[in-house]
Amino acid sequence: MAETNEQAFVQMTPKGKEDLGTIEIAPDVITVIAGIATSEVEGIAGMRGNFAAGVVEKLGKKVHGKGIKTEMTTDGLFIDVYCLVKYGASVPIVAREVQSQIRQAIENMTSLVPKEVNIHITGVQFDTTGE
Numbered sequence: 439m440a441e442t443n444e445q446a447f448v449q450m451t452p453k454g455k456e457d458l459g460t461i462e463i464a465p466d467v468i469t470v471i472a473g474i475a476t477s478e479v480e481g482i483a484g485m486r487g488n489f490a491a492g493v494v495e496k497l498g499k500k501v502h503g504k505g506i507k508t509e510m511t512t513d514g515l516f517i518d519v520y521c522l523v524k525y526g527a528s529v530p531i532v533a534r535e536v537q538s539q540i541r542q543a544i545e546n547m548t549s550l551v552p553k554e555v556n557i558h559i560t561g562v563q564f565d566t567t568g569e
Contacts, residue, residue, distance in 0.1 A: 463550070465508055465510070467548070468544060468548065470503050471540075471547055471548070472503075472543070472555075473504065475536075475540045475544075476506070476536050479532060479535045480527075480532075481523055481524050481527030481528070481532035482521055482522070482523065482524070482532065482536065483522040483524045483562075483563035484505075484521065484522045484563065485505030486505045486521065486560045486561075505520040505521055506518070513553060514551075514552070514554075515550055515552045516552070516553055516554045517540060517544075517555045519557050519558065521557070521559065522559070522561045522562065522563045523559055523561075523562055523563070524562075525562050525563060525564045525565060533557040533559065536557050537555045540555050541555055
């Protein structure tokens with residue numbers, strides 16, 4: 439599910455430092471930042487991914503970009519997040535917190551301001567304790 443537009447994100451060069459060159463941020467970096475920010479929100483049970491991400495996780499590697507789609511257009515940076523919410527959590531509150539965390543993390547780490555952060559709740563995860 440971690441889909442990205444393969445265009446690199448070009449950063450503005452700090453004032454007075456134009457002679458040093460340009461800064462490019464790979465789309466996967468934005469995806470990983472958004473994925474980590476999402477997983478840190480209380481009430482998120484997991485992310486929806488594709489078959490390949492599931493296989494990689496079974497092999498023991500953490501996939502931080504699972505369930506995140508980023509797209510950079512001339513209008514700006516658009517992020518779509520597909521996630522599961524824990525049973526009992528307030529969906530609107532959790533979704534707003536995910537939006538806030540992603541926006542803040544991306545802005546702090548890359549100085550890019552996302553135009554939209556869209557949250558798609560794909561399911562509810564119930565507590566599965568042995569009874």
